[in-house]
Amino acid sequence: MSKGGAGFLCNERFKAGTLLVVKIKIPGISTEPEIITEVKWISKNPEQSYRYRTGLAFSSYGEGKNQNPKEILTLLETLDRKFGKEE
Numbered sequence: 001m002s003k004g005g006a007g008f009l010c011n012e013r014f015k016a017g018t019l020l021v022v023k024i025k026i027p028g029i030s031t032e033p034e035i036i037t038e039v040k041w042i043s044k045n046p047e048q049s050y051r052y053r054t055g056l057a058f059s060s061y062g063e064g065k066n067q068n069p070k071e072i073l074t075l076l077e078t079l080d081r082k083f084g085k086e087e
Contacts, residue, residue, distance in 0.1 A: 003076035005040070005057040009050035014039045019066070020056065026079065033072050035059075 001007075001024070014020070018039040023032045037056040045053045059066055061073040 003058070003073060003080060005037070005055065007053060007055045009045055009047075009052070010054055011051045013042060013052050014054055016040060016042065019059075022056065029075075033075060035072055036066055036068050 006022075006024075016039050020037050020039065021034050022037055023034050025032050036059040038059065039054060040057045041055040043053045045051055059068050061068050061070050063070075
C-alpha cells in the first residue's frame with residue numbers, strides 16, 4: 001500500500017476500470033478510512049491461497065465527486081513517513 005494505491009489477494013475477478021470503495025484497517029489506528037479506488041490490473045495468483053492478485057489506484061484527493069477526502073492523503077503520508085522505506 002502507498003498513498004497512490006494498493007494491491008490485494010481475492011477470489012473474485014474484478015474488471016480493470018471498476019470503481020471500488022475499500023475500507024482499510026490499519027493496526028494502531030482507530031478509524032477505518034473508506035477510499036475510492038479504481039481497479040488497474042488483475043493477475044492470476046501463483047499461490048493457492050487466493051485466485052487473483054488485484055492492483056488498485058486511489059482516486060485523486062479533493063472535494064469533488066469520486067475524490068477522496070484530503071484527510072485520507074494526510075493519513076497515508078503520515079503512515080508513509082512512519083513505516084516507509086528509507087532510501
